[in-house]
Amino acid sequence: MLMSRFWTLSVAGLLFSVGRLGLLLNRHSVIRVLRSMELRLLAVNLNFMTHSVYLDDRWGQVFALFVLTVAAAEAAVGLGILVVFFRVRGTMAREATHLRHG
């Protein structure tokens, strides 16, 4: 017995909302922004998977695999940039990313 698709879709939407909220409310730490991005990709992935199951179309699952790939690549490159950023600026603050001002 499959569970209700509405519940899964609401969970995905809520996870996306939480990720977006973390992105909006966060001005201090770049790594938190990265974590919020991961949450959002997770929610999108869950959404694809749910629709793939309930619409009986496997392309959604294949696409979820590609989203997973891009999420992994984004985490690797993002954390690499973060390490360099910390080396150069000595802080993780998002305010320090404005290059033109200093």
Add this chain to the structure above:
Amino acid sequence: MSLSLGSGAVRSALAVIRSTNPVHSVLWLVFVFFQVAGLRLLLQVEFRALLFVVVYVGAMAVLFLFVVRRLNVGSGARALGESTGAIPRAVGRRGCFVFGLGWFLSADLAPAPARVGLSNAGVLTWVELRDGFTGLDVLGQLLYTHYALYFLRAGFILLVARVGAMVLTLQIPGTRAVPVMRQQLHQQLSRDADQAMFRVRG
């Protein structure tokens, strides 16, 4: 089961963005990953759930933990939304999003009782049992035939990301010197497509 998994995932996600300790935050993120993997198990996509645990928890969360511990950014983190004044704006935008989502869901995805199949009624469908594929079979057949090009491109994306991450954090061996990569805006903006790609004659 799905109720507790879903609400637990959302609550853990709230803890991810709210906790001031980065290590706790990453551990909450691992918890979210596990719960979403449980949701996928309930959706009967078992292989994807296991792959998800391997990739997210095994690779990404460990990477996050490694960077957090290495950069040692544990203390002195400010709480969420503190001294930004962004909370009302964010709540307003969130309200718009949730309203739109609810409207969309109720309008387009109304439950259709006609689509309930035999397998939901507790009856064995022998055709499915005889001729069905498992999820892994279907995925492999799709990935290696129809979507082989996309699969290769995904591999290239991973390769580029890996090389990029290595180049970014490269250290010259034997010395303590770290080549600092700064963004050169004029170089970046004055690139053009004709000179960006060229053939090496050899």
